[in-house]
Amino acid sequence: MALLDAKNIYKSFGKTEVLKGIDLSLQKGETLALIGSSGSGKTTLLRCLNFLETPDKGTITVNGETLFDASVQKKMSDEEIRQKRQHFGLVFQNFNLFPQYSVLKNVTLAPTLLKKGTAEEIHDKAVSLLESVGLKDKMNAYPCELSGGQQQRVAIARALAMSPDILCFDEPTSALDPELTGEVLKVIKQLAEENMTMIIVTHEMEFARAVSDRVIFMDGGVIVEEGTPEEVFANTKNERTKQFLQNYRQNEY
């Protein structure tokens, strides 16, 4: 059984149809790269999974439990949504760290408020997460004292502290200077090796190819192509995918 099953997801903003029937399933431990040009609906899809947007149609199932079903009329309570979204974590493009808290407190805040263990357990876990993203020595610093790459690594540790089943990344390196992307990608790669289940929206094609088990190419709110990195990046038969990848290669020079 798949860990995540999202079926027939539709989402419009006013008259703009952004997602037009997305089917997405994910095995436990799988790393999925989601690529596509800007405006194709990648962010919206991640936001739907994290309950920041409500799909107009479709279902979202995790571990066999239906978290969302648009055909059910009843509006979910805040409490229900909060429970359900804890299956997912989301790392934002621009980090969104809490500026008034130290690095350590950024990581411990949510588990502490939501009573995910004793203070000691939460602290120890946070420290070991910070160690794994290479920022243990910065744990008492404030976000404004960190580089973008360091901030993003804290944001990853913060998301992991809530032990999500599936961690989503929305262009985690797009806001970074080129020389800082490497350190963040390294952390994500390390997570992939530890079999964290992840959906990564990225424009770093080399990285996507290296790190993912499966690639999805989205365009105009639909999934155009889906396959292994080899199938999509090296041997695509699809004209739109070819066009998209070609544009990328051109831009790289």
Added chain:
Amino acid sequence: MLSFQEQLPIVLNSLNTGFLKTLYLFLVTLAGAIPLGLIISFGSMSRFKPLAVLTRTVVWIVRGTPLMIQLLIVFYFPGLVLHNPIWGGDESGRFLAAAVAFIINYACYFSEIFRGGIQGVPYGQQEAGQVLGLSKRQIFFKITLLQMIKRIVPPMSNEIITLVKDTSLARIIALQEIIWAGQSFMKGSHGISGQIWPLFFTGIYYLVFSGILTVLFGKLEKKLDYFKT
């Protein structure tokens, strides 16, 4: 005629009494205008458009006209136009009228500052809290509130120091605040007349008071300096 040494204690005594009234008006205005300002700021941000338009129009009118006129209207309108002198003619009535005018006026100024502070916190902060599973309450109190406070402290301190000096406008409806007390020695009071120095001397009170507030707000700003939004 009394010598300066003899005048001084009499004048200071009278100015102190006037200053207490000034201070009282200042504190009552803050106590009323801060909560009312919050309510008005919520109104001006309401998703219910007519309410937002109405509150913003009121704020625009209040901020676009002199506080002096507002004081006169609040004080005289009920009695002279509606023939219903709700304030009464005595000192406590004048104080009440002044307090109402000041609270309304300052609430409108504060509401704009609050609105800026609330809307200035990036929406991503709320969303970051949401995806971690925090409740709206937790997000407000643990994440956004302090960031709002940091944003509103500098403009609020300006506004509050302006209020110190604006309290003198209540002189126009003969509230017995410190300017009134200082001026009384020109016409004659407590056996002193024709003296203008007491009026000038009131400036010292304002200076000291606003100086103390400047230092306090400076400290508060410094305290919030450890993070950047």
